[in-house]
Amino acid sequence: MLYGRSRGLPAALAVLVATALSTAWFAPRLLVGENGIADPANRLPLVLVAPLVAAVAIGTGLHTPSDELDRSAARAWWRPRLLQLLGLTGLAAGSFALAVTGSPELYGSPAAIRNLLGCTGIVLLTAVVAGAGAGWLPAVLYTALAYLLYQDPGSGPVGWVVRPGPGAQAWTTAVVLYVTGAAAWLWRGARRGTRPA
Incomplete structure (x- = not known):
């Protein structure tokens, strides 16, 4: 309980629930285009x-309020970090x-999970x-740039975030990013001295 509160997990959970509810509300409404025809690309x-x-x-809970205690603790912190x-x-x-129900071949739940x-x-x-x-900044910048610049299917792995759901190259890129980031964070934790606002 104290671990979760010290990392801001109640606020992160509240944001995740609000995101899920708003996604469930918007998903069927965005499916229908301006002309009234269903288009999953919307x-x-x-x-x-x-x-x-x-x-x-999720990134708001990555900071450690007591970095010195965490690094000198008798127990390894990777287990609670992994569970979190x-x-x-x-x-x-x-x-x-x-x-996000509907067509998994286009922009359905597989694309949302891959992007997550x-x-x-x-x-x-x-x-x-x-x-x-600062954890949020590169993700926001990359997503915005990918939406603006890399929607061409020929852009390769750099445009993984804007690809339809089942593409193997996009999934490989996303999973490699997640596994690499998770391994680095589990091993080192967040860089010292910075806490999200």
């Missing part, structure tokens, strides 16, 4: 923004699986390198 902004918000919410990361990521992924994993990996890597307070 969901691209939803499967970009909702996972990004969830990843940033997997619990929050699992909750967000489960909510996207339920909220990739954006969370970017947030984790940034927290290790620059601190948890």
